[in-house]
Amino acid sequence: MTNDFQDLYQDIVMDHNRRPRNYGELQDFTKSSEGFNPLCGDQLTLYVKLKNGILENISFTGVGCAISKSSASMMTEHIKGKSVAEAIVVFGAFRDMLTDNVRSDFPTDILEDLEIFSGVSQFPTRIKCATLCWHTLNSALSEQNIVITTDDNNR
């Protein structure tokens, strides 16, 4: 496998793919949101427990490829306990990392271990896989209850 492909399927990605964290429906969620990737048939449901602007708990269910599953798994770990405002900042940083080809100075203090997904930017057809969970989160946190499809969100 060439370096690009090794970047894409790092051990940590494979580990989260095999053993996704925070997988399953939350019993006491306050918001949920659904995301689809119609091209691959990937589907994701996010459950969020919001209290006083803090993401107290978060989980997901769904079917998807290793990239989308590990991205969702790591996202839930990353933002659990953060405020909505903080989560939206991470979303922006994550999205920019995958779609802004000019920049290479990712805000590592914000992204932390999510930086391992930077290699996905080399695979334009797979960017949607990594960002599906984030767009779905963004929808859950915004007041609109819309179903997210990656067709509307090419980034």
Next chain:
Amino acid sequence: MLDIYKIRKDFPILSRMINEKPLIYLDNAATTHKPKQVIDALVDFYENHNSNVHRGVHTLSMEATDMYELAREKVSNFINSETTQSIIWTRNASESLNIVAYSWGQHNINNGDEILLSPMEHHSNLIPWQELARKKGATVRFIPMTDDGTLDICDLESLINKRTKLVSIVHVSNAIGTVNQVKIICDKAHSMGALFLLDGAQSVPHMPIDVRDLDCDFFVFSGHKMMGPTGIGVLYVKMDILNQMEPMLTGGEMVLEVTYEKATWADLPMRFEAGTPNIADAIGLGAAIDYLTNIGMENIHNYEKSIIEYGLDKFKELGNDVQLFGPKDPALRGAVFSFHSPDVHPHDMGTILDGMGIAVRTGHHCAMPLVRGLGVSATARASCYVYNTIDEIDSLIVGLKETVRYFKDGAKSDI
């Protein structure tokens, strides 16, 4: 015996490297590559004969018209049509199907009528009929499918009845490779007064086709899946039916006489070809037909049979790691291997195989209800053509084994 390595030399793209590996192109059900002969025909047309057809009296226009109509004749002979008047140029098989739904369907499908399809139709042979049925108050019904992906025709008696006006079936499934036994379905349709449409997009490129022997009323296919250019397709309709059909598009090129009040239509097949047609690509498809005829469709069919048999055997080596869909009998399938691994999502499979230079298709293959019915969200599909080799099948199997191992064992293995 075909000299596959000699054939491969005609395809410039087959010498490309992908991710530092030689290209192994196994996405032929999506589109095929073009031999130098087809590419040269396109260049020759634009460099030496470019002009509009059926219009001018000047030399270039006459040359272009002759070349364009010669290509139509080649198509006509290739599928053994009785006359070139039955051959209508379209953009692709999808457009051909939409013309039938509009020009024939609008006038012949009524409230309470039934249209019978198979569950393995490409969306292009499903949605036009759903739309037509919705507008007309007709019903779309489906022939059931067995577990091995063949059509269950035991109950054909009740499926095709007095209300059935059209039976429209795919000849070879693009998603799982089934070769449908269409003769018996066609005969039954005709015995009940229904018409029979055959979608030949995946059959014409791979086997000899005789529309008169098949006795289909409509036959559709695309040029680009048979070594021709994109943007050119064919609709064949039996003359007595075509004579009754009204054109879908009107305008230039398709008229006999025009006044400010009304117009009369040109003769067949021009009546269905409004506007300047895709002249160059029609000529390119003619060159592709010459190329295929030169190899021999029977030879191509037999060679691909050997690929299918070999592939089916090799997939067995993967055991339970990979589930292969479609008929187990090589006689009932085309060179399409659609599969799913419980350990590797098809998109990861597709990306990793691409890293090995192997191009496969992943997804629902424009047959979403069918793939859902298989109990998976997507499959990976390797589809072959006459330029694919046994060695390439071996590389695919090795790639699959390595990918599955990597996803199962993670860090312990390397790919």
